[in-house]
Amino acid sequence: MRRFTSSLLDQVGFSGIRAVFEKANQLEASGKKMVHLEIGRLDFDTPEHIKKAAKDALDQGLVHYAPNLGLPVFRQAATAAIQRQTGVRYSDKEVIATIGATQGAFLAMAAFLEKGDEVIIPTPTFVSYLNAPRFYAAEPVSLLLKPEDGFQVNPESLERAITERTKMLVLISPHNPTGSVLELKTLEAIAQLAIEHDFLVLSDEVYDQMLYEGEKHISIASLPGMRERTIMVNSFSKTYSMTGWRLGYLAADAPLIDPLIRVHQYSVGSACSFVQAAGAAALNSSSECVEQMAAELTRRRAFLLENLHPALVPVKPLGAFYFFLDVRQAGLTAEAAVDLLLDDGVALVPGPAFGPGGEGFVRLAYATNLEELRLAAEAINQVLLK
Ligand SMILES: Cc1ncc(COP(=O)(O)O)c(C=O)c1O
Missing domain, CATH: 3.40.640.10 (Type I PLP-dependent aspartate aminotransferase-like (Major domain))
Known part of the structure; x- marks a missing residue:
């Protein structure tokens, strides 16, 4: 049979975020508790x-x-x-x-x-x-x-x-x-x-x-x-x-x-x-709902800035709801850091999933509540600080 796939797709792969999401879900299905910080999707309902x-x-x-x-x-x-x-x-x-x-x-x-x-x-x-x-x-x-x-x-x-x-x-x-x-x-x-x-x-x-x-x-x-x-x-x-x-x-x-x-x-x-x-x-309509979400994100960001070791945060994020954590000083690749943290029940995305320049970093989306973020921050500091 002919090759039907367009050659324009030759360099288009699958998203690295999906790969972690699927791994985390598999671990969860086998009974492991998981804090999901991999997906850029907030935990709020639509107003x-x-x-x-x-x-x-x-x-x-x-x-x-x-x-x-x-x-x-x-x-x-x-x-x-x-x-x-x-x-x-x-x-x-x-x-x-x-x-x-x-x-x-x-x-x-x-x-x-x-x-x-x-x-x-x-x-x-x-x-x-x-x-x-x-x-x-x-x-x-x-x-x-x-x-x-x-x-x-x-x-x-x-x-x-x-x-x-x-x-x-x-x-x-x-x-x-x-x-x-x-x-x-x-x-x-x-x-x-x-x-x-x-x-x-x-x-x-x-x-x-x-x-x-x-x-x-x-x-x-x-x-x-x-x-x-x-x-x-x-x-x-x-x-x-x-x-x-x-x-x-x-x-x-x-x-x-x-x-x-x-x-x-x-x-x-x-x-x-x-x-x-x-x-x-x-x-x-009124911007109140947006302000409420922003206030909650502000609390989460402040919590993480206080509780993640500063060595992991070389650049303080000033917008969106992500931290791009530096894992280099732990002597780990981004993938190795993500795998270790998956074993500890925290799902993050390896930086290379976002293209060149992402090696040595992992992305954390603070799209979940403070209690989960507390568990995640403890595990992250423990695994990523040597
Ligand atoms: C920078 C950026 N642009 C666009 C999107 C996708 O937005 P939409 O859901 O509106 O397609 C995202 C989703 O994470 C994003 O981070």
Whole structure:
């Protein structure tokens, strides 16, 4: 029989997060108690008023196709939210309701990438980004984020990575997996390079409301000359604990929307209508539920900062809900550290699952309660400190 698999998939593997999740579940099934710190999924329920908005929408018959861009009520809510969060104004024809940020990012890659293009991806990174360009025959180019730079993008290294073929740069801030938040001066240096070398920026802002120690969210789209070359993606998954609803949005300057919507209309049509109604309700209602979640995450982060040995935390995370722990001084590889901790009932993800630059680190997602975090911190300090 012929080989049916597309050769574009030759370098696309399975997610390293899944592998740990499955191992942890197997151990649990055999009776072991497990603290799950491997999955980027919060333990909070979706707030009641958002669920109610979805139920009401269903009862009102919002069960048909939505316009390709999304329901007008959703797009108005999204543009208002973006303006509140970033100061950037978009018209309701410059946003698209997407199936999570994941589809928003794929849409951007499908619309703008082709064979021979290079996409610079600061790594370690959210797992999709190193693989997504390959579906469009484009080349992901890894740019190492280093603890000595506070896991910030280093503008000089970025400049060295730029070639004639660079079409796009992927930025995530606040960042998964390191928890870093891009500083204004870093963003300004990146913006200057993007303009000078004429490339697009895919700006992933899904953790924009999870910031600590007075950090403020800055979107690169808000810097001079950047709105016209930025594709901003956001999501309800983290902010409202809605990972299973699969809803997000993308915003971009009008000329960029045209190619994006051409892909969207033929690949997805539109995001789910009654889910968009719930998303609009989430964005239009009081931010109290978001603040409550942020307060709980703040408590968990403070607890971990106090209880994890400082040698494991070379860079204090300032956003999202992750710690990227340094296991090098224990003389362990990331995989060996993860295996040892699985035996001790704690599931973490080895840094290399997030691409080059992740060796010697493991990711901890503080997506569970303080009691479990206490058990985990004790085990981690015991196993990872030599
Ligand atoms: C940086 C980043 N972007 C996007 C996503 C995926 O978001 P969604 O559930 O909206 O597809 C995640 C999920 O962990 C993430 O960490």
